[in-house]
Amino acid sequence: MAGLTCSGQTMQEILQYFFSGITNGAIYAVIAIGFSMLYSSTELINFAHGEFIMLGSLCMVTFFGSMHLPLVPAMILTIICIAFTGLVFERLAIRSVKHPEPIVLVIITVGASIFLRGVGMLLWGKDAYSIPSFTSHPPIDIAGAKLLSQSIWIIAIFLVTALGLHLFYKKTLTGKAMEANAISKRAAWIVGIPSKFMVMMAFGLSTAMGGLAGVIISPITMCSYDMGTMLGLKGFCAAMLGGLGSLWGALIGGFLLGILEALGVGFVSSGLKDATAFLLLLLILYVRPGGIISSAEVNRF
Amino acid sequence: MMSVNRNHSIMMILSFIAIVCLMAASPAFSESGKQPYKIGGIFAVTGPASFLGDPEKKSMEMIIEQINSNGGIDGHMLEAVIYDTEGDPSKAVMGANKLINKDNVIAIVGPSATPTTLAVMPMIQKAKIPFISCAAGNKIVQPIDPWVFKTAQSDIQAVATIYETLKSKGIKKIGIISVDNAFGESGKEQLLSQAPDFGLTVTKSETFGAKDTDMTAQLTKMRQDNPEAIVCWGTNPGPAVLAKNMQQLDLNIPLYQSHGVASPKFIELAGSAAEGIMLPTGKILVAGLLPDTDPQKKILNAYTTEYEKKYGSSVSGFGGYAYDAVNILAAALKNSNGDKEKIREAIENTKGYVGISGVFNFSKTDHNGLGPDAFVMVKIKNGTWELLQ
Numbered sequence: 001m002a003g004l005t006c007s008g009q010t011m012q013e014i015l016q017y018f019f020s021g022i023t024n025g026a027i028y029a030v031i032a033i034g035f036s037m038l039y040s041s042t043e044l045i046n047f048a049h050g051e052f053i054m055l056g057s058l059c060m061v062t063f064f065g066s067m068h069l070p071l072v073p074a075m076i077l078t079i080i081c082i083a084f085t086g087l088v089f090e091r092l093a094i095r096s097v098k099h100p101e102p103i104v105l106v107i108i109t110v111g112a113s114i115f116l117r118g119v120g121m122l123l124w125g126k127d128a129y130s131i132p133s134f135t136s137h138p139p140i141d142i143a144g145a146k147l148l149s150q151s152i153w154i155i156a157i158f159l160v161t162a163l164g165l166h167l168f169y170k171k172t173l174t175g176k177a178m179e180a181n182a183i184s185k186r187a188a189w190i191v192g193i194p195s196k197f198m199v200m201m202a203f204g205l206s207t208a209m210g211g212l213a214g215v216i217i218s219p220i221t222m223c224s225y226d227m228g229t230m231l232g233l234k235g236f237c238a239a240m241l242g243g244l245g246s247l248w249g250a251l252i253g254g255f256l257l258g259i260l261e262a263l264g265v266g267f268v269s270s271g272l273k274d275a276t277a278f279l280l281l282l283l284i285l286y287v288r289p290g291g292i293i294s295s296a297e298v299n300r301f
Numbered sequence: 302m303m304s305v306n307r308n309h310s311i312m313m314i315l316s317f318i319a320i321v322c323l324m325a326a327s328p329a330f331s332e333s334g335k336q337p338y339k340i341g342g343i344f345a346v347t348g349p350a351s352f353l354g355d356p357e358k359k360s361m362e363m364i365i366e367q368i369n370s371n372g373g374i375d376g377h378m379l380e381a382v383i384y385d386t387e388g389d390p391s392k393a394v395m396g397a398n399k400l401i402n403k404d405n406v407i408a409i410v411g412p413s414a415t416p417t418t419l420a421v422m423p424m425i426q427k428a429k430i431p432f433i434s435c436a437a438g439n440k441i442v443q444p445i446d447p448w449v450f451k452t453a454q455s456d457i458q459a460v461a462t463i464y465e466t467l468k469s470k471g472i473k474k475i476g477i478i479s480v481d482n483a484f485g486e487s488g489k490e491q492l493l494s495q496a497p498d499f500g501l502t503v504t505k506s507e508t509f510g511a512k513d514t515d516m517t518a519q520l521t522k523m524r525q526d527n528p529e530a531i532v533c534w535g536t537n538p539g540p541a542v543l544a545k546n547m548q549q550l551d552l553n554i555p556l557y558q559s560h561g562v563a564s565p566k567f568i569e570l571a572g573s574a575a576e577g578i579m580l581p582t583g584k585i586l587v588a589g590l591l592p593d594t595d596p597q598k599k600i601l602n603a604y605t606t607e608y609e610k611k612y613g614s615s616v617s618g619f620g621g622y623a624y625d626a627v628n629i630l631a632a633a634l635k636n637s638n639g640d641k642e643k644i645r646e647a648i649e650n651t652k653g654y655v656g657i658s659g660v661f662n663f664s665k666t667d668h669n670g671l672g673p674d675a676f677v678m679v680k681i682k683n684g685t686w687e688l689l690q
Contacts, residue, residue: 016517017521020518146549222541
């Protein structure tokens with residue numbers, strides 16, 4: 001077995017798998033954060049989350065690819081658009097529900113996902129699009145393994161976002177209020193935190209995360225109206241893996257999933273790539289039902 | 302509150318039904334007084350395989366319009382009933398079911414893809430209805446079913462064309478990567494089984510998901526054995542991601558793609574990574590580059606001009622599958638009086654029909670009817686196609 005001899009080439013391969021893994025992992029983590037954030041505030045799993053990723057990607061195709069806006073304005077504009085769509089979704093489809101039981105809301109999000117996919121198809125057509133990398137540096141060579149410039153972008157944007165969210169939750173009053181609202185809606189309401197506004201914020205932020213995931217992923221994949229579902233499911237897996245409702249759990253789950261997938265392709269079989277995610281999920285749910293970072297408050301329905 | 306909601310939802314359902322009915326109702330008319338011949342079409346008009354189904358539907362409508370304006374067949378007008386499969390095998394089965402039992406069509410053209418075709422075949426066999434598929438997979442006509450034909454070139458011919466080129470370049474070791482659906486599986490099977498005939502060794506055979514965003518891991522694994530060429534079998538967008546990843550990993554290994562990506566869309570998606578990629582394609586893609594002696598040149602030019610004039614978008618080879626299918630069917634319908642067995646026999650005895658995808662010679666043992674000359678090898682250069690050889 002070539003794998004047993006730790007030659008230079010094997011190291012190079014493992015490193016390459018690792019790079020591939022952290023790139024995908026960072027994407028899964030951003031998606032998982034979106035799921036987790038919303039879940040912790042509303043106990044709702046938004047199965048339309050994947051479609052916000054798709055919308056983010058396709059908006060990026062329009063703003064950056066077709067209209068040739070500079071990178072940063074295109075990104076910001078995309079994320080604002082997606083967050084706004086998320087708010088409209090919350091206002092029209094979620095808040096107007098008369099009996100907001102979890103199962104009803106989950107079904108609504110499934111319906112919304114089909115609807116959004118249809119909207120994506122009508123607006124952008126059925127074709128796939130591709131946009132250039134944010135910057136056209138040649139890949140960086142580290143011990144023979146190639147780290148793509150877009151991977152660096154993805155990881156950097158991810159780190160900034162994670163740090164930003166951490167600071168937002170821990171240092172700002174709004175963030176703290178959101179966290180309080182997540183821990184106990186009633187207690188938060190008693191001390192005067194407007195619960196509805198907090199839920200809205202959570203929706204906006206969560207879908208903005210989806211949009212961001214779409215933005216950073218758009219140069220490395222092909223963007224089309226039906227790209228969201230699988231990404232959404234993978235992100236959901238990552239969120240469950242790490243512990244639904246926890247920011248750091250989403251982060252760990254995302255990277256773990258990405259790296260294990262890449263190693264699975266490398267050392268087992270590429271046919272099992274998608275199965276890896278779901279096998280892992282089953283295993284974790286069996287051993288630690290709450291995910292890797294499980295908090296006592298996490299309750300399942 | 303509940304009752305308001307219920308009324309509301311009933312209204313919604315009613316209006317939905319009304320819309321569906323309006324959309325489904327297509328006028329049936331016949332100028333000569335004879336019953337029109339109803340031909341069914343099932344294509345992936347929307348969904349991931351829409352790049353196949355959309356031009357197929359348009360081509361079918363175009364050729365039927367032409368036949369009708371020339372007086373139809375033996376005085377019978379042709380009427381197309383087309384359903385959308387969305388690339389989903391269960392929707393394809395539903396569509397075929399409707400065509401057979403509700404619309405009572407006398408023949409069916411489509412579906413666009415191998416999985417959808419395989420899904421509807423049992424029903425066709427039971428209903429005994431002439432069926433011409435527009436999909437590439439070889440399993441459709443092997444083993445031969447008396448009622449099932451296809452116009453798209455097979456994987457067998459495509460693989461043979463690629464391997465011929467590899468052999469002439471003295472390549473011995475190749476890596477294979479295929480998409481994990483029926484198209485990829487069928488291609489992989491042919492790639493593996495034909496390799497020894499051309500003196501090729503397959504070092505690794507990997508797969509990728511149709512929606513995968515990154516294939517660097519598979520490529521890294523394939524690189525271990527230093528293959529002299531990589532053959533990728535898939536349809537857009539996967540192969541474009543692979544081409545990009547190869548460029549990013551700086552792999553200087555020649556990349557061969559299947560005819561599944563033979564459309565300008567692939568060049569657009571892969572961008573600069575498409576440069577130098579070689580693939581087999583039907584002649585339509587390079588109609589302008591063909592020598593005047595080529596028997597297909599005339600029909601290719603005619604089809605291209607008409608299609609572009611009518612729809613204002615450029616042609617792809619895929620529409621040609623439906624164009625050929627309807628043309629072959631129309632020829633078979635002559636003097637058949639709508640008898641399905643007669644139509645079937647006439648299709649089976651079609652010889653020397655010069656179509657978009659090649660020159661068709663059907664027989665009892667060959668329900669695809671195409672030879673290896675149906676494909677030419679092209680190379681992508683400066684964002685366009687270049688004829689090899």
